[in-house]
Amino acid sequence: MVNISREIYINCSLSSNRIAVLENNELVQLFVDFPSHTKMVGNIYNGKVQNVIPGIQAAFVDINHEINAFLPLSELDENENLNNISFEDNEKNKKTTQSYKDLKIDDEIIVQVVKEPFAGKGPRITTEISIPGALIVLIPNQNYIGISKKINDKYERRRLRKIIEDIKPKNIGIIVRTTAQGKNQDILSEEFESLMKQYKSYINKAKSKQAPSLIHEDVSMSSKVIRDLFNSQVSNLYIDSKKVFNTINTYIKKINPSDLEKIHFYNKKEPIFNKHNIEEQISKSLNKKVWLKSGGHLVIDHTEAMVVIDVNSGRYIGKKNHEDTSLKINLEAAKECAKQLRLRDIGGLIVIDFIDMLKSESKKKVYNYFKKELKKDSAKVATAEFSSFGLLEMTRQRVKQNLLDTMKEDCSVTNGTGKIFKKEIVLTNLENTIKTHKLQTKENQLDIFLHPVLIEYIDKYEKKFKSSFIWRNYLLLNIKADKALNKHEYKIYSPSKKEFIK
Secondary structure, X not given: OOOOOEEEEEEEOOOOEEEEEEXXXXXXXXXXXXXXXXXXXXXXXXXXXEEEEHHHOEEEEEOOOOOOXXXXXHHOOOOHHHOOEEOOOOHHXXXXXXXXXXXXXXXXXXXXXXXXXXXXXXXXXXXXXXEEOOOEEEEEOXXXXXXXXXXXXXXXXHHHHHHHHHHOOOOEEEEEOHHHOOOOHHHHHHHHHHHHHHHHHHHHHHHHOOOOEEEEOOOOHHHHHHHHHOOOOXXXXXXXXXXXHHHHHHHHHHHOHHHHHHEEEOOOOOOHHHHXXXXXXXXXHOOOEEEOOOOOEEEEEEOOOOEEEEEEOOOOOOOOXXXXXXXXXXXXXXXXXXXHHHHOOOOXXXXXXXXXXXXXXXXXXXXXXXXXXXXXXXXXXXXXXXOOOOEEEEEEOOOOOOHHXXXXXXXXXXXXXXXXXXXXXXXXXXXXXXXXXXXXXXXOEEEEEEOHHHHHHHHHHOOHHHHHHHHHHOOXXXXXXXXXXXOOOEEEEEOOOOEEXX
């Protein structure tokens, strides 16, 4: 078995927070959060039913968002939290079921967002609320105990189950997370009481605030990622923000003090994402074409209905026959496809066009290898075998926007056929470019040329950008308008060198 070295790097800039997960120095996941934007997944609302449509078994609920939230009634028994949980004695079937056939317009209903709004669609919601803690997840109005599948020791599973049985009331479901291993009853009981207190607070807010209203806002992206990803497999965590470092330090100290030695405050002048070429790897992850070591390549196309991945042999010239050559490239492509789906967070329907193979055993090899690689992904996937046309179809759980749509937006000049970086990402890239330049020079003043629209955005939403940057880097920035630039472009002029440095 290959040993995997997993590290997490958190970069907090003035316009965005980015979290990179590396395995053997290779970028495998990237999370991007814009402080000026509101994230909805995990938030709990007291909503008001606007419409019930029996034909599609769904309701549309007003949660104070510009587009009504979508509540699929036929999927109410599904719970995203149960994907990696095992239940003994058919406990999953003991969930308390609720009927929403009598749901009427103007009814008030407590819901939680499970998918962000995207492409003109409202957020997707569920009535099955989950309140996650560091060690357990509390599911109100249910009656089951689930244990993380990653806890393999049967005696530890039995011990944890006994503890939860002792503290759990009948109308509450509890999921035991991997981090609960080795924890005693006092610690688990303390967290349970804390989560119950939170739940009662949400109910009281729902009663006192008129619907539609927000009754709980989930934690920040960095806290959520640490809660879900910082486990025993992570060897190091580096953070370049003292504030975020202190928050995470306090959190880890509470749940697993022995992990504190893994957490490091990164205070070097060199931008943190310059380490292990993270910035370069992010840039490549947005490219349409992905090169394979063999010389072949993938072409990843996003359409309105699906994502299509085409596998090409490219420069590869095999010494063997066509079937063996195709199999070799397809196996390499299968591994890269699984990696790219996870890295780019691609969801929905995906069609992969591998290089044609004639033998059914060759197709079976590629299919089985691909499924094995997909197991590294925590998202829920469903894969069909090769169709008669040689295509492999699959779906991948979509919770938020994919990486491309998170970082880029449609270009107005090309009428939506092209994409450019979002303003927040442009400012993040600008900040890192200036920091990198500052490492190589003692300049204390630079002229920054931006499109007027970007300057207007800074004045309106990012007022701290200029003042904070000066304070952090002892560098005066003279921001000037240049209509000749595109909205996603910038130029940097050095008055001392009397030349453009970017």
